[in-house]
Amino acid sequence: MSKEDQEASPQTGRSSMLVTDVYLLDLIQAISNLIPIWRRRLEEGLVRLDFAVEIGKKLTPKFQERLFDFLHDQSIPKKQESKVLLAFSFGMPEWAILEILRLYKQADKTREAIVMYNDLMDRFEKIFHEEFEYQFLAGEMPKDEQELSDILSHYQKSLQTLYEQSPRSHTSRAYSRIYSDSSSSSHPPAEPAGGQDLYQLLGISQHASREDMKKQYRHLMKVLHPDSGGSAYLFNLVKKAYEAEK
Numbered sequence: 427m428s429k430e431d432q433e434a435s436p437q438t439g440r441s442s443m444l445v446t447d448v449y450l451l452d453l454i455q456a457i458s459n460l461i462p463i464w465r466r467r468l469e470e471g472l473v474r475l476d477f478a479v480e481i482g483k484k485l486t487p488k489f490q491e492r493l494f495d496f497l498h499d500q501s502i503p504k505k506q507e508s509k510v511l512l513a514f515s516f517g518m519p520e521w522a523i524l525e526i527l528r529l530y531k532q533a534d535k536t537r538e539a540i541v542m543y544n545d546l547m548d549r550f551e552k553i554f555h556e557e558f559e560y561q562f563l564a565g566e567m568p569k570d571e572q573e574l575s576d577i578l579s580h581y582q583k584s585l586q587t588l589y590e591q592s593p594r595s596h597t598s599r600a601y602s603r604i605y606s607d608s609s610s611s612s613h614p615p616a617e618p619a620g621g622q623d624l625y626q627l628l629g630i631s632q633h634a635s636r637e638d639m640k641k642q643y644r645h646l647m648k649v650l651h652p653d654s655g656g657s658a659y660l661f662n663l664v665k666k667a668y669e670a671e672k
Contacts, residue, residue, distance in 0.1 A: 456482030461490045477507060484515035496520060506530070516565045518574075525578045526562060529585070536585045539592040542654075546588055553584045624667045643668050 459482035460468065468478045481490055493514050496502070502510055506527055513523040533554050540546035558581045561567050568574045625632045628642045643664070648654060650661040 452483070453479055456480075458482070459487075461487050463494055464490055477511070480508075480511055484511065489514050492520075496523070500524070502527070512563070516567070517569075518567065519571060522567075522571075522574055522578065525575075525582075529558065529578065529581055532582060532585050532589075536589040536592075539589050543592060546592060550585075550588055553581065553588070557581070624671050627664050627667050639668075 456479040457465070457468070460478060464473065464478060464481055467473045468475065481493065485493060493511060496514075497507060497510060509526065509530065510523055513526060518526075533550075536550060536554075537547075540550060561577075568577060625634065625639075628634075628639060628646065630638060630642050634642075646664050647661070650657055650664060652658045652661060
């Protein structure tokens with residue numbers, strides 16, 4: 427260590443090292459920028475160091491306080507906090523931040539419904555990742571609140587349209603209108619023995635051929651299978667009714 431990197435400490439008489447590493451300097455500066463409530467949470471281990479550093483780097487004291495209140499009042503999950511921080515750093519209004527979090531939740535739901543359909547997944551990638559996420563993460567969302575509201579509404583409708591176009595989600599909605607999962611009720615609906623109830627279960631006409639019935643049954647077994655995110659109750663209900671008719 428060179429003499430320039432050391433200096434005598436007047437309090438202890440010991441030599442102390444001057445911090446010259448840019449990363450450490452930035453880290454120290456960011457932490458020193460934290461308002462007391464965030465610094466205290468960092469000291470108590472209630473917030474991650476990297477998250478606290480980003481707060482100190484990106485937000486003024488006023489916005490740090492608003493961020494704390496927002497996270498607390500809205501009970502934001504830990505995994506969403508970085509998105510909220512980023513939105514605050516862009517100066518986005520709080521109503522828009524909530525809409526963005528809903529968009530991410532809606533995207534998860536849509537992805538689960540269409541993951542097995544390549545054409546829908548391609549459109550999802552374009553709408554959500556290439557358009558929405560690119561705009562949001564790059565800070566290129568409209569500053570005008572009306573324009574911002576319009577574009578967020580556009581993305582929400584686009585994701586909803588994709589979700590509704592999924593055969594899997596369509597089948598699930600059709601079944602949920604008639605039956606409830608046994609786990610959500612202490613009195614599950616009576617199991618149909620066959621006949622007209624089976625046609626209703628399969629969602630086909632009473633005049634459908636045996637081949638059409640078999641084809642629809644196989645399709646539903648894939649869609650409703652618990653391993654595919656379907657309902658175990660509905661899976662067993664359809665299976666039992668179909669086998670009773672064989």
